[in-house]
Amino acid sequence: MPTLDWTGKQDAIRAxxxxxxRLLDFDDNLSCGDNSSNLIVQGDNLDALNSLLPACKGRVKCIYIDPPYNTRSAFEHYNDNFEHSEWLSLMYPRLELLRRFLADDGAIFISINDEEGHYLKVICDEIFGRNNFVSNMIWKCKSGGANDVKGIACDTESVLVYAKNISTCKFNKDSGAQVTTNYNRTDADGRRYSLDRLDKQSLGYQVSLDFPITGTDGKVYVVKHKNPQNKVARWRWSKETVAQRYDELVFKYPYVYTKNYEKTDGAIPRNLLVDERFGRTRSGKTELATLFNNVSPFVFPKPTKLINFLLSIATDKESIVLDAFAGSGTTAHAVINLNASDGGKRRFILIEREAYCETITAERVRRVGGEFRYCRVGERLFNEMGALNPAVTFEQLASYIWFKFTQTPRLAPEKSSPLIGIHEGTAYYLIRGGLTPETLSTLPAHDGKKIIFAEACRLSETALQTSGITFKQIPKDIR
Ligand SMILES: C[S@@+](CC[C@H](N)C(=O)[O-])C[C@H]1O[C@@H](n2cnc3c(N)ncnc32)[C@H](O)[C@@H]1O
Structure with a gap:
């Protein structure tokens, strides 16, 4: 498959x-409520994602990101002026990391404009797989203006959509789609429908689809040709389908019809996102201003209606939603709105690098009634000499070790235990301190292979072997 190359690509991948x-330092003063499953992380998303991976790999149903578009502007709040290669080097490793968070049935939505959008499509094809491309959604984000533009004014942005795995990813129907069909008839069982003519002018003439049908009234129905010298019309159904589904046909001389039933579970989502329904760039700002004394504290927040819609088609009520370029926190606001409208328990994880993560991102979520734990990307787990950071908590170390050795996420247990989990028949234990005959006797039993992580081991090789224990020394064996 052709791929995109640029100066620095290999360095970005290696880095x-x-x-x-790095450890995540929780700040209880900035956290809100006691809902510990929502998270706001302040820090560079590369570090933050790397630290979250042990707990969240493969668990996120929907990722929405709205990265800097590289419009060459230095916004008041964040930099949007990168050299082209630099922008690609920013995005590539982050997208690779984000992909690992997606559940098998998950999807990622990426807002972008024409500045970098086409390059982004190529690197996404490489990272997510070209066959996992779902859609390039077009959002009409402006209406008028831009009269001083040379050439052609652009009123739209894109939202690129990729599935983790196109064969397992299912999107929900769009329950808010405008219905243009007039369902003016009702069946005996109460279902509404409209009648669709079986003959069509627009599908291309085929001799095999131009045959007489005898109706239930005994009359003969034929395809109507306005000009018999130049036939264009034909039935929509083949002879076999007419025979098999004859009962579904409605005969009203001189036409044959099929019933088109009203879809009560919503319509297939479509890729055109119109401003009347999903808002514009300006409405995102107005909406944010209402929460901050009528002055929007952020340049280009997305309208919640837009993100609400994306989440509504891509999540279920228990999903985890991740936004690694959180800005003003629109994604969390949309999660809160959606949960309120359908009684869901979706959870969110936001990552924002800038200091306004506290004053704008978290503050907005607080003002719309959201609960979350707030943390910052902190110190490295191992220092340059390879020593373990003494600030690491038991649970942080347990998650790190579990992920490193099993490559699966570890859900925080209700009660802390030295038995940190069992994977493929092997029990993993973590002891802060040394492994001695006394500590061994206090460990929860496991009938099978055991791997014990501790700082030292006072058991003989023979004792380890007879007990089926593999000892791993901290920090040497876990770096
Ligand atoms: C376009 S804004 C997102 C706006 C957001 N969707 C909203 O509705 O408010 C992009 C955000 O990504 C943040 N950002 C850029 N690079 C980042 C990085 N490496 N790590 C974390 N955040 C980053 C910027 O600080 C900025 O707030």
Whole structure:
């Protein structure tokens, strides 16, 4: 498959594979409520994602990101002026990391405009797989203006959509789609429908689809040709289908019809996102201003209606939603709105690098009634000499070890235990301190292979072997 290359690509890929693992420092003063499953993380998303991976790999149903578009502007709040290669090097490793968060039935939505959009499509094809491309949604984000533009004014932005796995990813129907069909008839069972003519002018003439049908009234129905010298019309159904589904046909001389039933579970989502329904760039700002004394504290927040819609087609009520370029926190606001409208328990994880993560991102979520834990990307788990950071908590170390050795996420247990989990028949234990005959006797039993992580081991090789224990020394064996 053709791929995109640029100066620095290999360095970006290498750097992404060697990100030092950092601790997340929770700040209870900035956290809100006691809902610990929503998270706001302040820090560079490459570090933050790397630290979240052990708990969240493969668990996120929907990722929405709205990265800097590289419009060459230095906004008041964040930089949007990158050299082209630099922008690609920013995005590539982050997208690679984000892909690992997606559940098998998950999807990622990426807002972008024409500045970098086409390059983004090529790197996304490489990272997510060209066959996992779902849609390029077009959002009409402006209406008028831009009269001083040379050439052609652009009123739209894109939202690129990729599935983790196109064969397992299902999108929900759009329950708010405008219905243009007039369902003016009702069946005996109460279902509404409209009648569709079986003959069509627009599908291309085929001799095999131009045959007489005898109706239930005994009359003969034929395809109507306005000009018999130049036939264009034909039935929509073949002879076999007419025979098999004859009962579904409605005969009203001289026409044959099929019934088109009203879809009560919503319509297939479509890729054109119109401003009347999903808002514009300006409405995002107005909406944010209403929460901050009528002055929007952020340049280009997305309208919640737009994100609400994306989440409504891509999540279920229990989904985890991740936004790694959180800005003013629109994604969390949309999660809160959607949960309120359908009684869902969706959870969100937001990451924002700038200091306004506290004053705008978290503050907005607080003002719309959201609960979350707030943390910052902190110190490295291992210092340059390879020593373990003494500030690491038991649970943080347990998650790190579990993920490193099993490559699966570890859900925080209700009660802390030295038995941190069982994977493929092997029990993993973590002891802060040394492994001695006394500590061994207090460990929860496991009938099978055991791997014990501790700082030292006072058991003999023979004792380890007879108990089926593999000892791993901290920090040497876990770096
Ligand atoms: C276009 S804004 C997102 C706006 C957001 N969708 C909203 O509705 O408010 C992009 C955000 O990504 C943040 N950002 C850029 N690079 C980042 C990085 N490496 N790590 C974390 N955040 C970053 C910027 O600070 C900025 O707030």
């Amino acid at each position: 992404a594979r060697n990100i030092p693992y």
